[in-house]
Amino acid sequence: MGQKGKEIVEIEVKEVISDLNSAYADEWLAHFQYFLYAQIIEGIDAETLKKELEQQSLDEMNHAKILANRIIQLGGTPTTKLIETSTCGFSPPPEDRADLVHVIELVLEGERCAIEKYNRLAKKYHMKDLVTHEIFEDLLTDEVSDEEDWENFLPGLKQK
Ligand SMILES: [Fe+2]
Ligand SMILES: [Fe+2]
Numbered sequence: 001m002g003q004k005g006k007e008i009v010e011i012e013v014k015e016v017i018s019d020l021n022s023a024y025a026d027e028w029l030a031h032f033q034y035f036l037y038a039q040i041i042e043g044i045d046a047e048t049l050k051k052e053l054e055q056q057s058l059d060e061m062n063h064a065k066i067l068a069n070r071i072i073q074l075g076g077t078p079t080t081k082l083i084e085t086s087t088c089g090f091s092p093p094p095e096d097r098a099d100l101v102h103v104i105e106l107v108l109e110g111e112r113c114a115i116e117k118y119n120r121l122a123k124k125y126h127m128k129d130l131v132t133h134e135i136f137e138d139l140l141t142d143e144v145s146d147e148e149d150w151e152n153f154l155p156g157l158k159q160k
Contacts, residue, residue, distance in 0.1 A: 001073045010128040017076035020067050025086035027064035043098035088113035101157050114143040
């Protein structure tokens with residue numbers, strides 16, 4: 001990133017890169033988790049859910065891309081230590097592959113972890129690094145909408 005671009009960041013650049021990398025690792029693991037779930041789920045509603053999981057898996061990968069761009073802009077390197085760097089982590093799929101309610105509950109755990117994290121980070125970077133702030137704010141908006149999408153699947157599944 002250019003000289004002025006770095007000067008306007010009012011938080012230690014190392015710390016900004018570390019926050020971005022932590023979110024980057026979360027996004028890759030969410031991408032991986034949703035992709036994996038989409039491949040293995042079974043049952044009557046699995047097809048609809050599979051499409052949604054694959055779509056959201058791609059969305060999370062795009063989030064990772066946005067974060068990677070900012071990391072590189074700041075002179076950092078996107079981490080390869082995903083498990084160690086992530087705070088929202090990865091949940092293995094339920095043993096019962098047809099337990100779609102459980103699948104959605106695990107997805108919701110991840111989305112809610114991301115919402116809390118982006119909410120905290122968006123506040124932290126407000127007035128300190130407006131570019132990073134805006135990224136966290138945009139991702140927060142996306143995760144809030146993801147949570148709602150997943151919650152909307154639950155009533156239909158629970159009635160069965
Ligand atoms: Fe995401
Ligand atoms: Fe999400």
